[in-house]
Amino acid sequence: MGYAKYFTGLLCSIVFSVLFVQPLHTQNSDENEYGSWLALCGTTKLHEDWSIPTVGIIRHHHMLDRYGFFFFRTGASYRISKASSFTGGFALLNSNSYLEPNDVINTNQFWIYGEYTLKSKFNDNSIAHRLRLENRRLINTEDPKVNNRIRYRLQFKRPIYKDVYFKAFDEVFLNVEGNVFNQNRIFVGVGRQITPSLKADIGYFNRKFRNSSEDMIRLSLSFNIDLTKNDLAQNSD
Template identity: 30%
Template sequence: MFRVILFLCLIFVLKNQAQISSEKKLGTWYMYNGTHQLSEKFALKTSFHIRYFEFISEYQQEIYRTGLTYSPSEKWSFTGGIVYSITDTSYKTNQPNLYEFRFYQDVNLKDKWGLFNVNHRVRLAQRFREQASQRKTTHRIRYGLFANYPINKKLKIYGFNEIFIKFATRVFGQNRTGLGFFHQFDKQLKLRVGYMHTKFRNTFSHRLQLGIILNTNHTKNKV
């Protein structure tokens, strides 16, 4: 059954790659994500991404994120935090940089579907954007379904789908679908390699995702 699901997912990705897109280049996201356990129920989230329209050229965006997570149980967690990003919108256009400050709130629910580890995430965001001295405040909600399957102790494959809904006249923002794998080096450090297809209202994009994930534990009860 697992092989059938993986095969269907690969067919879906290849089908999307074949569709016409205004961005025919394969862009790249270089990512750091960290979770730092502060106590039994609280953890600090940190994140830094550099994103390119093309593989190692044509800078697109840098984004910084931090947040505090509260986990009342093993299944539920809640995160509140802030984001700052700089986006170069001049790729094939002639527009100034977009600067954004954002508040966000997450609700996460962990689940288990057989051997699949599943996470449901709902994210609210309040976005304060500035471009060419013009300021704008927008709001949106995201729902993501994330699943991974352990191949062995060090290797997992993953897949996800996330939809973005705007509180605006045109509610659809984007839809992200991705596949890849995690490689666990040790208890703290993990490598992520994957592909993501994003559908916007009129365009598509293709991104390679390369990242490291760092998990640390600073609790007094650490063994």
């Protein structure tokens, strides 16, 4: 009976995800080649209610080739309750824009952000909502353009077998000014809880803009460090 329950839930999840991804996939870029999205995400718990998030991302237009951008984000998170938290901080981004094959423009951005996260569980499934506000601006340039946007992500996670799980999320980006739609991101894949403090996800990742779409393989490694378990107050001296 247990296997039947997992199989039914997994089948429904895959069918839903395939139906949702298909219209995005048909609008792929002219090159029709998968890029790569490598992410390292971590949380360091400093106190019962306080922690430091850390995210690093490297994006390539082709699989591990043709550098797109490097992104780093950190800040401070406060646990409001067992199910919700608030995070604020900053981020840095370095990116390449390819106007022509031999014409590459490198830019840097500085972000300030604030986000609210709400998690819930039903049976063995988990759902997470994330609402984020971002202020982004170009730096080291004579024209420091500023962009404010809102992001909402809905994430679903379901165990498949033992330490292996199915994971999917959809995130929409909306501009505060100008054209409202900025982009939409969707991920469908599997992951494994390698240790209690380390897990890895891999799967299909799509970014859809107004006039283009990018297909990627996304690999994410997530870790958790709990410094509250170390009793630094004790000293044998």
